[in-house]
Amino acid sequence: MRVDHLSELALEQQLLQSTAERSQHLESCARCAARLQAMREESEQFRRFVFPATQDRVAAATRSKSRFGWIAAGLAFAVLVTVLAVPRGPSADYVGVKGAQLQLSVYREAEGVGALVHDGEAIPAASQLRFRVRTVGDPCRIWILSVDSGGAVSRLFPAEGEEGGLVASGDALPGGVALDGHPGPERLFAVCSRRPLSFKELERAAKDSIAQGEAPVREARELPGLDNALQTTVLVEKTP
Amino acid sequence: MSDQRVLELYQQWGPVVYRRCLRLLRDPEWAKDATQDVFLQAARQLEKLEAAERVLPWLYRISTHRCLNLRRGARRREAHELVLEVREEAREHGYDETQLGQQVLARFDATTQAVAVGVLVDGMKHEELAQVLQISSKTVSRKLQRFLVQARKYLARST
Numbered sequence: 001m002r003v004d005h006l007s008e009l010a011l012e013q014q015l016l017q018s019t020a021e022r023s024q025h026l027e028s029c030a031r032c033a034a035r036l037q038a039m040r041e042e043s044e045q046f047r048r049f050v051f052p053a054t055q056d057r058v059a060a061a062t063r064s065k066s067r068f069g070w071i072a073a074g075l076a077f078a079v080l081v082t083v084l085a086v087p088r089g090p091s092a093d094y095v096g097v098k099g100a101q102l103q104l105s106v107y108r109e110a111e112g113v114g115a116l117v118h119d120g121e122a123i124p125a126a127s128q129l130r131f132r133v134r135t136v137g138d139p140c141r142i143w144i145l146s147v148d149s150g151g152a153v154s155r156l157f158p159a160e161g162e163e164g165g166l167v168a169s170g171d172a173l174p175g176g177v178a179l180d181g182h183p184g185p186e187r188l189f190a191v192c193s194r195r196p197l198s199f200k201e202l203e204r205a206a207k208d209s210i211a212q213g214e215a216p217v218r219e220a221r222e223l224p225g226l227d228n229a230l231q232t233t234v235l236v237e238k239t240p
Numbered sequence: 241m242s243d244q245r246v247l248e249l250y251q252q253w254g255p256v257v258y259r260r261c262l263r264l265l266r267d268p269e270w271a272k273d274a275t276q277d278v279f280l281q282a283a284r285q286l287e288k289l290e291a292a293e294r295v296l297p298w299l300y301r302i303s304t305h306r307c308l309n310l311r312r313g314a315r316r317r318e319a320h321e322l323v324l325e326v327r328e329e330a331r332e333h334g335y336d337e338t339q340l341g342q343q344v345l346a347r348f349d350a351t352t353q354a355v356a357v358g359v360l361v362d363g364m365k366h367e368e369l370a371q372v373l374q375i376s377s378k379t380v381s382r383k384l385q386r387f388l389v390q391a392r393k394y395l396a397r398s399t
Contacts, residue, residue: 005329008263008362009300009372012256016296042262043255046275049268050258051251054276058250059243062283109277128313159312160346177313 006032011039102230104144104190105132109176117236125238126181131157131173133190135230140192141166142173145202147220149184151212153203156188163196183240185217193229201226241287249286250279253295257282257303264307264357266322271307278306297372301354304372308353311342330360334388337395344391351375355383356391 006014006025014022014036026033107114109128117123133142141164144157156177158165167173179186187210191202205223210216222231257278261271282302289295311322322342326335340360345353351373358369359380366384370377 005327005363007364007368008260009297009364009368012259012296012300013293039259042259045268046255046258047251050272050275051254054272055247055250058276058279058283059246061280062241062246063243128310175309175313178310 005029006035008035011036015039015043101134101136102190102192102232103134104188104232104234105134106130106188106234106236107132117234120235120237122237122239123179125183125240126179127236127238128176128178129156130176131190133167133173133192135192138194139166140164140194140230141196143191143193143197143199143202144173144188145191145199145206146186146188147206147210147217148180148182148186149212149214149217150182151207151210153206154180155199155203162198164191164193179236179238181238183238185214186236186238187217187220188234188236189223189231190233191223191226191229191231193226195228197226197229241283245287246283249283253282253286253299254279256296256299260300260303261307263361264304264324265310266324270310274303274307274310278303281306301372301374304354304357305350308345308350308357312346324357324361326360327363329363333359333384335360335391343398344394347390347394348387351379352383352387355380356387359384 006022006029010022011032013019014026026036106117107130108117108123109115109130114130117129131144133144142157143155143164146154146156148154154177157173157175159175165173189202189206191197202223205225209224210220218235221233254275258271258275261274261278262268265271265274278299282299285298286295289298324340326338326340340356345356348356354373355369358364358372359366364372366377366380370380373380
């Protein structure tokens with residue numbers, strides 16, 4: 001026989017305001033009653049652990065936003081960065097935009113706003129990052145990836161797809177990434193290619209050219225063998 | 241808004257956000273950070289939406305989107321840490337797996353992910369979910385069907 005259980009949202013509603021219909025169901029449904037009890041315990045966890053640990057930051061961040069307004073918070077995200085990269089070593093048949101450049105801006109979420117991360121800056125190892133890129137010339141397909149001292153190559157943008165993300169210059173890239181929480185240097189590369197470039201090619205270029213260890217990550221400047229792709233890089237030093 | 245008012249709202253609505261984040265992220269520390277993040281995003285609006293019946297679906301929606309977004313970004317966490325338990329009722333929809341892994345979810349757009357999680361993990365009815373996500377019931381059905389067909393194909397290939 002089919003049994004209709006209360007959804008998560010219905011249980012939330014019951015916690016907010018009990019109704020006779022839901023109460024009746026809960027009396028005869030052990031599963032829903034158990035889930036409701038677990039939700040009450042999670043409320044208690046919030047009160048005992050989460051609220052005390054975060055209330056100061058919440059109040060401070062809200063105060064800051066009140067003072068400068070939401071526009072200012074948006075502008076903080078929009079402040080331009082950073083690292084300029086001139087394409088290196090184009091092949092002989094390269095036909096590109098004169099003075100073509102690629103800029104990568106990296107922002108760390110801090111107290112509700114985006115804080116610009118400078119090349120080589122120390123940041124918390126589990127930071128959440130967002131990106132903005134600027135290109136000169138025709139639209140290109142953007143990849144952002146990173147390499148850490150363990151030799152791990154991570155795909156940061158786009159999260160899906162096989163050819164890189166086609167984005168307009170100056171756009172904040174959708175989504176974000178959370179760093180892995182392990183201290184040590186991590187080098188981020190932005191690669192902008194007019195031709196479809198697979199992540200596997202980039203991964204191979206990174207693995208082949210950057211040895212494991214902290215020094216190789218800090219010293220790396222480019223991914224070799226990417227033909228006419230523009231690229232730039234930003235180093236972050238993840239701290240405990 | 242005064243600090244006192246902000247913290248009152250945080251005490252009132254923080255548990256809702258925390259529970260949602262904990263359910264989707266399955267990690268108390270991660271959920272704690274996400275809760276703070278979602279609340280900061282919501283604080284101003286919360287004061288305007290005084291009626292609880294309006295606040296709850298809205299908070300539920302933004303918490304869901306934010307946490308699914310975090311899951312998408314957390315590429316280095318082991319896939320098994322990001323597995324969601326599927327409700328028994330999901331079999332009625334033709335989803336026979338007991339778990340919903342990030343490797344499956346990640347193949348779909350944000351709204352389809354929210355639909356799949358809403359129906360299969362949270363046990364929401366189509367109408368209920370449509371109201372929360374502010375899309376039509378028809379769109380919920382369409383996206384769920386698309387998810388089910390493609391997820392089954394993917395799971396069949398990967399076994």
